[in-house]
Amino acid sequence: MKRSRSKKRRKVQVPVASMGDIAFLLIIFFLLLSEFAKDKDLPIALPESEQVEKTEAVVVARVAIDSSGDIYFDGDRVDNAKDVEWGIRALLTRTVSDNQRHVQFKCDARLPRETFEPVLKAIAEAGGIIEAVGEKP
Amino acid sequence: MFKRRKQKEKKHHTGEIPTGSFSDIAFLLIIYFLVATTLVKVQSVTADLPTGEKQADAQVDKTPVVNLRGTEIFFSDKKVSVENFNARLAALKLAEQPPENRVIMLESTKDTPYEVYFQALAAISSNHGVVAIVEEDE
Numbered sequence: 058m059k060r061s062r063s064k065k066r067r068k069v070q071v072p073v074a075s076m077g078d079i080a081f082l083l084i085i086f087f088l089l090l091s092e093f094a095k096d097k098d099l100p101i102a103l104p105e106s107e108q109v110e111k112t113e114a115v116v117v118a119r120v121a122i123d124s125s126g127d128i129y130f131d132g133d134r135v136d137n138a139k140d141v142e143w144g145i146r147a148l149l150t151r152t153v154s155d156n157q158r159h160v161q162f163k164c165d166a167r168l169p170r171e172t173f174e175p176v177l178k179a180i181a182e183a184g185g186i187i188e189a190v191g192e193k194p
Numbered sequence: 195m196f197k198r199r200k201q202k203e204k205k206h207h208t209g210e211i212p213t214g215s216f217s218d219i220a221f222l223l224i225i226y227f228l229v230a231t232t233l234v235k236v237q238s239v240t241a242d243l244p245t246g247e248k249q250a251d252a253q254v255d256k257t258p259v260v261n262l263r264g265t266e267i268f269f270s271d272k273k274v275s276v277e278n279f280n281a282r283l284a285a286l287k288l289a290e291q292p293p294e295n296r297v298i299m300l301e302s303t304k305d306t307p308y309e310v311y312f313q314a315l316a317a318i319s320s321n322h323g324v325v326a327i328v329e330e331d332e
C-alpha cells in the first residue's frame with residue numbers, strides 16, 4: 058500500500074508551458090535596456106590620472122574626439138563644436154534635474170588645446186556637465 | 195498509390211505551427227545577448243564648467259590661476275608637478291569654501307596637450323574646485 062503511493066508522487070510534472078513566454082520577456086527586457094557603444098572602435102588614447110573614478114551617472118550624450126581631431130556626437134561625425142552645442146541643447150530642453158545633464162567626453166590625450174577646448178566650451182554652453190573619461194595609470 | 199500520396203499531403207496541411215522549440219530558441223537568444231553584452235563602466239572626472247560673459251569687476255585678483263604651458267603646470271606663476279599641484283589645491287580646502295570662492299581659473303597655451311589639461315581638470319574637480327576656462331583676447 059505504501060509503495061504504490063510513493064510511485065504516484067514521482068509522476069508530478071514541472072509546468073514548462075510558460076517558459077517560452079518568460080524567455081521572450083527577458084529578451085525584450087535585454088533589447089530595451091541594451092546600449093550599443095558607438096564610439097568603441099574610435100582610435101582614442103585616453104589620458105591618465107589618479108583622480109578618475111568609476112561613474113554612476115547616466116549620460117545623455119557622448120562626445121568624442123579621435124586621434125585625427127575628428128569630432129563625434131553620439132557616434133556620428135560632426136563638422137565642428139557648434140554642432141555639438143546644438144545637439145546637446147536639443148537633448149537638454151526637457152531636462153528637469155542636474156542628473157540629466159551629464160555628457161560623456163572622450164578625447165585623445167595627445168591633441169592640442171585648439172582642438173578640444175572649443176568642444177569643452179560647447180558642452181558647457183549647452184548646459185551639459187562634462188564627464189571627462191580617463192584611465193588610472 | 196495516388197490515394198496514399200493525397201493522405202500524406204493532408205497530414206502536412208492539418209498540422210499547427212510547431213511552437214515546442216520556441217522556448218529553446220528564446221533561451222539561446224538570451225544566452226547570446228548575455229555573452230555578447232559588455233557592461234562597460236568608464237572612469238571619468240566630473241566637471242561642471244560655468245558659462246557666461248567675462249566680467250570686468252570679477253574678483254580675478256583673489257582667484258587662484260592655473261597656467262598650463264605645454265606640458266608644464268604653473269600654479270600662481272610657480273611651476274609645480276602634478277602631485278605638488280594636488281597638495282596645493284588640497285591646502286586651499288575648497289570644500290569648506292562658499293561656491294563663489296571655489297573657482298579656479300584655468301589658462302592654457304595652444305600647444306597644451308589634452309593629457310595635461312585633463313590632469314589639471316581632474317585635480318581641481320577632485321578638490322571640489324570649479325573650473326573657469328580663461329579665454330584669450332582676440
